[in-house]
Amino acid sequence: MDVQSAEDLNRKKCEPCEGGVDPCPLPFVTEQLEKLPGWYLTHENQRIRKDWTMKNFVEGLAFFEAVGKVAEEEAHHPDLHLESYRNVSIEIWTHAVGGLSENDFILAAKIDAIEM
Numbered sequence: 048m049d050v051q052s053a054e055d056l057n058r059k060k061c062e063p064c065e066g067g068v069d070p071c072p073l074p075f076v077t078e079q080l081e082k083l084p085g086w087y088l089t090h091e092n093q094r095i096r097k098d099w100t101m102k103n104f105v106e107g108l109a110f111f112e113a114v115g116k117v118a119e120e121e122a123h124h125p126d127l128h129l130e131s132y133r134n135v136s137i138e139i140w141t142h143a144v145g146g147l148s149e150n151d152f153i154l155a156a157k158i159d160a161i162e163m
């Protein structure tokens with residue numbers, strides 16, 4: 048798999064993933080994250096995460112509503128965190144492989160394309 052631009056990732060669709068494949072290797076992940084501003088590795092390099100400060104709680108909920116729509120369209124789902132009424136974090140990984148797959152980067156690019 049080659050490193051892709053955020054624009055190219057945003058044009059792709061997540062593929063159903065039932066496991067049986069290895070997670071993306073760390074050198075690739077590190078290079079791919081350079082194309083996704085603000086996303087960083089967590090959980091022993093098995094997940095990617097990004098943080099936002101929203102205007103208020105309602106904007107946080109609206110953001111989650113929009114993210115949820117994308118996740119359902121892609122059948123690929125993030126963990127959503129809304130803390131201290133306006134601090135939002137989203138964490139993504141592919142449960143089926145216990146680490147990162149192309150789907151996670153596609154979803155991250157689509158989340159970044161959401162206009163709030």
Ligand SMILES: C[C@H](O)[C@H](O)[C@H]1CNC2=NC(N)=NC(=O)C2=N1
Binds near residue numbers: 125143
């Ligand atoms: C069949 C369907 O593709 C799977 O159940 C999906 C649902 N959403 C998912 N979301 C994430 N983040 N990882 C998965 O492995 C996953 N699997």
